[in-house]
Amino acid sequence: xxxxxxxxxxxxxxxxxxxxxxxxxxxxxxxxxxxxxxxxxxxxxxxxxxxxxxxxxxxxxxxxxxxxxxxxxxxxxxxxxxxxxxxxxxxxxxxxxxxxxxxxxxxxxxxxxxxxxxxxxxxxxxxxxxxxxxxxxxxxxxxxxxxxxxxxxxxxxxxxxxxxxxxxxxxxxxxxxxxxxxxxxxxxxxxxxxxxxxxxxxxxxxxxxxxxxxxxxxxxxxxxxxxxxxxxxxxxxxxxxxxxxxxxxxxxxxxxxxxxxxxxxxxxxxxxxxxxxxxxxxxxxxxxxxxxxxxxxxxxxxxxxxxxxxxxxxxxxxxxxxxxxxxxxxxxxxxxxxxxxxxxxxxxxxxxxxxxxxxxxxxxxxxxxxxxxxxxxxxxxxxxxxxxxxxxxxxxxxxxxxxxxxxxxxxxxxxxxxxxxxxxxxxxxxxxxxxxxxxxxxxxxxxxxxxxxxxxxxxxxxxxxxxxxxxxxxxxxxxxxxxxxxxxxxxxxxxxxxxxxxxxxxxxxxxxxxxxxxxxxxxxxxxxxxxxxxxxxxxxxxxxxxxxxxxxxxxxxxxxxxxxxxxxxxxxxxx
Numbered sequence: 001x002x003x004x005x006x007x008x009x010x011x012x013x014x015x016x017x018x019x020x021x022x023x024x025x026x027x028x029x030x031x032x033x034x035x036x037x038x039x040x041x042x043x044x045x046x047x048x049x050x051x052x053x054x055x056x057x058x059x060x061x062x063x064x065x066x067x068x069x070x071x072x073x074x075x076x077x078x079x080x081x082x083x084x085x086x087x088x089x090x091x092x093x094x095x096x097x098x099x100x101x102x103x104x105x106x107x108x109x110x111x112x113x114x115x116x117x118x119x120x121x122x123x124x125x126x127x128x129x130x131x132x133x134x135x136x137x138x139x140x141x142x143x144x145x146x147x148x149x150x151x152x153x154x155x156x157x158x159x160x161x162x163x164x165x166x167x168x169x170x171x172x173x174x175x176x177x178x179x180x181x182x183x184x185x186x187x188x189x190x191x192x193x194x195x196x197x198x199x200x201x202x203x204x205x206x207x208x209x210x211x212x213x214x215x216x217x218x219x220x221x222x223x224x225x226x227x228x229x230x231x232x233x234x235x236x237x238x239x240x241x242x243x244x245x246x247x248x249x250x251x252x253x254x255x256x257x258x259x260x261x262x263x264x265x266x267x268x269x270x271x272x273x274x275x276x277x278x279x280x281x282x283x284x285x286x287x288x289x290x291x292x293x294x295x296x297x298x299x300x301x302x303x304x305x306x307x308x309x310x311x312x313x314x315x316x317x318x319x320x321x322x323x324x325x326x327x328x329x330x331x332x333x334x335x336x337x338x339x340x341x342x343x344x345x346x347x348x349x350x351x352x353x354x355x356x357x358x359x360x361x362x363x364x365x366x367x368x369x370x371x372x373x374x375x376x377x378x379x380x381x382x383x384x385x386x387x388x389x390x391x392x393x394x395x396x397x398x399x400x401x402x403x404x405x406x407x408x409x410x411x412x413x414x415x416x417x418x419x420x421x422x423x424x425x426x427x428x429x430x431x432x433x434x435x436x437x438x439x440x441x442x443x444x445x446x447x448x449x450x451x452x453x454x455x456x457x458x459x460x461x462x463x464x465x466x467x468x469x470x471x472x473x474x475x476x477x478x479x480x481x482x483x484x485x486x487x488x489x490x491x492x493x494x495x496x497x498x499x500x501x502x503x504x505x506x507x508x509x510x511x512x513x514x515x516x517x518x519x520x521x522x523x524x525x526x527x528x529x530x531x532x533x534x535x536x537x538x539x540x541x542x543x544x545x546x547x548x549x550x551x552x553x554x555x556x557x558x559x560x561x562x563x564x565x566x567x568x569x570x571x572x573x574x575x
Contacts, residue, residue, distance in 0.1 A: 406439020
């Protein structure tokens with residue numbers, strides 16, 4: 001249970017604010033997260049991490065000399081938006097390039113990827129290394145599809161130490177990739193975590209059972225077994241991890257760093273009892289144990305669980321792992337010669353910054369769009385709990401609250417743009433930016449892309465016809481498929497989007513008017529969304545629990561179909 005909060009919706013912002021003032025020796029606040037409060041005598045490559053809140057010390061707790069230069073910090077269990085990542089990266093940049101590194105989750109990949117594109121467009125050399133250490137989330141044949149869990153710390157630390165040594169961006173990227181390929185993790189849980197304001201945990205484990213293969217966002221385990229003794233659990237950890245020795249490593253005499261990580265409510269004394277046997281087993285296997293870590297390194301609120309990570313070192317990795325660092329949550333040795341950063345004012349975005357004038361027809365369309373977004377926000381607020389329950393079956397349960405936050409921000413941004421005299425493109429673009437920024441996660445990124453693509457196609461001054469709307473919806477569909485890489489049949493929002501757009505255009509071609517075409521398309525989308533219940537998830541966080549989603553429709557598809565029906569009511573009112 002998360003006991004202490006004010007308004008649950010403000011939890012992440014208030015926690016970040018409290019962390020920042022409590023850790024002002026190391027970090028300072030910037031839009032989107034935190035960056036180092038000091039700089040060294042010479043500029044270095046900037047290592048920027050990030051992810052959702054609820055995992056402390058990841059991610060802000062690892063910002064400081066020797067590890068990260070900045071951390072983009074999203075809402076609870078929701079990836080930071082592309083705008084947040086871009087803002088933090090620019091604030092952390094010292095002129096030597098930027099390395100973005102984060103756990104392999106769909107929302108993070110989408111948002112960090114978009115931020116990288118924007119940074120490169122601004123002439124900043126930016127690279128990405130995604131952490132993929134969780135051996136239970138995908139087979140060895142699909143290592144790139146694995147999640148990032150406690151191995152985040154390993155990759156962040158190695159990359160940060162390389163940057164601190166003065167290595168250039170090529171070298172920092174290379175050694176970070178090597179650290180990732182030599183890091184393996186495996187986790188278990190005895191009970192799920194409960195988010196601020198929630199009355200039930202994201203998942204439960206039957207009494208006397210242990211979930212094997214958990215994720216750090218409360219994703220359920222792959223299987224359930226009887227709770228073992230501490231010794232038996234240590235044996236399970238070591239046995240499974242020694243089955244995945246990185247390629248090219250000779251196990252006899254190999255030097256490894258074990259990190260035993262508590263997920264939230266397994267206490268240090270329990271961890272030490274387990275670690276005693278882990279240490280014995282590793283040495284018995286012929287390994288040399290170097291600098292073990294036991295404690296909370298990457299948590300999941302109050303989850304009752306733990307994970308073991310092994311870093312298989314070579315000479316270079318060992319030197320970087322043992323190098324000094326000084327962050328709020330992780331320190332080693334002494335780093336000197338730091339100077340306080342000069343804080344510069346940064347420009348703020350504004351919907352009124354668009355100078356293009358709108359026509360009266362575009363303004364009228366913008367009014368309708370703004371009203372539709374307001375109605376979408378209302379219905380998604382009403383259905384937030386229901387959508388979250390759907391997502392909890394095989395995901396992390398945050399879809400409802402993400403849609404609630406994103407649509408609310410989009411509606412407010414659209415209203416502000418409309419009040420400033422903007423046309424349709426600016427209104428939808430402002431809404432898309434706001435949805436992405438506040439919604440976070442995969443759904444936030446995708447809805448942001450959809451609204452921006454639709455607005456770009458429809459334009460600022462042109463009148464909207466059924467044909468131009470059909471073309472705009474097609475542009476929206478293509479943008480999402482190119483951005484998220486999902487295809488029909490993957491059990492995602494795409495399974496409702498594609499039938500909707502295709503049916504709308506088919507009806508328009510057959511001579512139907514706007515209301516008729518939209519009504520039939522919304523019906524088709526709803527049927528398609530319901531039909532996803534028969535599919536197994538192939539993408540996103542639910543992918544590793546695809547069979548558990550059978551019998552339950554995809555929450556993203558359901559919410560999209562709900563939106564199409566809501567917009568239909570707005571169109572009928574206007575007609």
